[in-house]
Amino acid sequence: MKHLISMQDVSTKDIMKLIDLADKIENKKINVDMTGKLAALLFFEPSTRTHFSFETAVKKLGGNTFSMSGTNSTSVKKGETLSDTLMTISMYADLIVMRHIIEGAARFAAETVDVPVINAGDGTNQHPTQAMLDLYSIKKTQGTLENLTIGLIGDLRLGRTVHSLSQALSDFNTKFYFASPSHLQMPKYITDDLDKKGIQYQELEDIKEVMHELDIMYVTRIQKERFAVLEDYEKVKDSYIITKKLLEGVKNNFKVLHPLPRVNEITTEVDNTKYAYYFQQAKNGVYMRQAIITELLNLKY
Amino acid sequence: MNKEKLKVDPIKNGTVIDHVTAGKALKVADILNIENSTKEIMIGLNLSSKKMEKKDIIKIENREISKQEANSIALISPTATLIIIKDYKVVKKFGIDIPKEIKQHIICPNSHCITNHEQVKTRFILAGKNPIEVRCAYCEKKYFIDEVKFSF
Numbered sequence: 492m493k494h495l496i497s498m499q500d501v502s503t504k505d506i507m508k509l510i511d512l513a514d515k516i517e518n519k520k521i522n523v524d525m526t527g528k529l530a531a532l533l534f535f536e537p538s539t540r541t542h543f544s545f546e547t548a549v550k551k552l553g554g555n556t557f558s559m560s561g562t563n564s565t566s567v568k569k570g571e572t573l574s575d576t577l578m579t580i581s582m583y584a585d586l587i588v589m590r591h592i593i594e595g596a597a598r599f600a601a602e603t604v605d606v607p608v609i610n611a612g613d614g615t616n617q618h619p620t621q622a623m624l625d626l627y628s629i630k631k632t633q634g635t636l637e638n639l640t641i642g643l644i645g646d647l648r649l650g651r652t653v654h655s656l657s658q659a660l661s662d663f664n665t666k667f668y669f670a671s672p673s674h675l676q677m678p679k680y681i682t683d684d685l686d687k688k689g690i691q692y693q694e695l696e697d698i699k700e701v702m703h704e705l706d707i708m709y710v711t712r713i714q715k716e717r718f719a720v721l722e723d724y725e726k727v728k729d730s731y732i733i734t735k736k737l738l739e740g741v742k743n744n745f746k747v748l749h750p751l752p753r754v755n756e757i758t759t760e761v762d763n764t765k766y767a768y769y770f771q772q773a774k775n776g777v778y779m780r781q782a783i784i785t786e787l788l789n790l791k792y
Numbered sequence: 793m794n795k796e797k798l799k800v801d802p803i804k805n806g807t808v809i810d811h812v813t814a815g816k817a818l819k820v821a822d823i824l825n826i827e828n829s830t831k832e833i834m835i836g837l838n839l840s841s842k843k844m845e846k847k848d849i850i851k852i853e854n855r856e857i858s859k860q861e862a863n864s865i866a867l868i869s870p871t872a873t874l875i876i877i878k879d880y881k882v883v884k885k886f887g888i889d890i891p892k893e894i895k896q897h898i899i900c901p902n903s904h905c906i907t908n909h910e911q912v913k914t915r916f917i918l919a920g921k922n923p924i925e926v927r928c929a930y931c932e933k934k935y936f937i938d939e940v941k942f943s944f
Contacts (some may be wrong), residue, residue: 497932573910593856595930602912612902616932680934 494601494608495783498655503662506636513627513775514780521792523785525554529555530784531584532534532558533576534611535567535591541611541620545588545771548780552790557584574603581606586788588615607787615651620783621750622655624776625709629660631775632746632768633706636660641705642668645731645756646657646710647677652750653711654681661685663729667692668701672727675717697730703740708733711747712756740767748772801834805878809850813869814838817848820872823864823897824857831855844871852880863891867898867924867937890917898926899941907933914941932940 492505515521532548534542537560549556562568567576573596580587581604589600590611597610597617612618630636641660644655647669647775657677661684669677669684669692676694685692695701698708713731718724733756734749749769761767787791813821817835826833841847846895848869857865864876866888876884896913907914907930915929924937 499932573906592903592904593906593909594902595928595932598930599906599910599912614931 492637492786494597495623496597496601496608496610498619498622498659499617501619501623501659506623506659508780509623509779510627510630511785512785513752513778514631514765516781516785517775517778523552523781523790525549525552526791528554528585528788528790529583530554530556530588530743531580531724532556532611532731533580533591534558534560535562535589535596536612537561538590538612539652540773541590544776545609545611547777548784551777552781552784554784573599574780577603580604586784595679609783609787612651613649615649617655618651619642619655619778620776621652624772624779625652625656625748625750627779628661628736628746628748628768628772628775629673629707629750633744638666639706640666640668642670642698642701642705642708643677643711644670644698644708644733645719646675646713647671647711648675649717650711653709654678656709657681658684661688665690668695669693669696670695670698670731672696672713672723672731675713682710699737702737703742705745706742708748709746710746710756712754728765731756732737733736733761735760735764740762740768795938802880803832803834803851803853803877804851806831806853806855806876807853807855808875808877809852809865810847810873810875810931811841811843811869812848812850812865812872814844814848816869817850819868820848820850820865823868823944824852824861825850826850826855829855832840849872862886862888864897864942865941866890867926870924873887877938890924893929894926897942899943900931900933901940902928902929902931902933907931907934915921917935937942 532545537762546556577600586607588609588611591598592614594616596612601608608619610619647653715724745766746768747766787792817837834851836849838846854874865872870890872888874886875882894916898914898916900907900914916926917929919925919927919934925934927934
């Protein structure tokens with residue numbers, strides 16, 4: 492792997508290799524050395540969480556960072572092309588981590604510069620490090636990625652996280668339940684791909700009836716703004732809020748995942764149950780990003 | 793002399809593009825940029841055909857269509873056959889393959905795609921054949937071929 496741009500480019504073998512590496516880093520079985528290397532964290536679209544996670548990952552490896560958040564005080568504001576910005580930055584940095592609102596910007600970056608590029612989110616398209624940390628979290632909690640039953644709930648139409656994740660899991664014989672309001676369903680291009688691979692999935696408006704079957708429930712936020720009429724939102728919002736009561740009778744190995752930030756879609760009473768895993772999931776993100784950087788920079792350990 | 797021959801005269805040298813999907817000949821002509829050509833060109837629309845219910849046909853004098861040009865036609869009319877004529881004789885006849893990757897000719901309909909913001913040639917991957925679907929290599933959005941515009 493030279494870059495990490497899209498889960499479409501990541502093979503099952505790559506996934507297993509990165510999970511193994513993240514596990515070794517987390518459990519201190521290896522000691523990776525990034526001393527003397529510099530990562531440029533270019534967040535053309537600001538993001539606190541992913542930005543901090545990458546910064547933590549680089550620093551824990553012994554590397555250093557320089558950052559950009561938003562484009563207000565940069566040459567981009569003066570009209571510099573993305574290509575020129577990237578070329579210049581690549582003269583300084585050993586690695587570029589980039590988030591951009593324009594879809595395909597990360598692929599373009601990887602084709603423009605000689606240093607490795609990590610896509611930290613490109614518009615509504617891909618967020619592969621999130622998908623990888625989700626896979627790591629699933630593997631850690633279930634012991635396997637094979638033959639699991641996974642419910643994805645919330646806004647499945649616009650959430651790039653659930654798109655990348657369902658694509659990545661489709662090679663592991665997953666059985667999916669997709670629960671969303673009818674106008675926020677999983678896009679057809681995703682379900683078409685699942686059909687082609689012969690993956691079982693069912694689209695529901697309410698997750699209640701299948702809770703006892705699930706190994707993992709992956710929750711995403713439904714934004715009020717996605718509804719033209721506020722009344723429509725009020726009607727459905729309770730169906731997509733995870734409460735302690737909803738979790739009665741779930742499997743023993745069941746876990747709730749969420750890419751965060753959470754607003755009200757998981758009640759705080761769930762946080763204290765053994766099923767809540769979203770904060771550990773965020774922590775796993777640091778180990779997985781350390782693993783990805785180690786692999787792309789071919790760091791010694 | 794049968795009816796079809798009466799409709800479209802034979803050419804001495806050049807290319808006949810036969811079995812063009814009915815109604816697509818003008819688009820094919822556009823792709824091949826023959827509207828600006830000074831060569832003799834005949835275009836037949838909605839002709840009856842044994843193979844297809846209806847077909848279009850294009851005959852171009854003194855121009856041999858290249859394989860790459862033919863591949864561009866494949867996206868619009870995958871059924872087309874190319875016949876190269878020399879001295880009134882058929883010297884080559886071939887169906888056209890749909891290319892797995894199409895560089896540069898398709899404009900990505902996604903206004904948020906990087907190809908509509910930076911100086912970069914588009915690249916599309918064939919994602920389905922019946923009907924033809926293509927996926928942008930950059931923004932990864934999928935489109936039916938009728939949904940995209942071309943630039944040649």
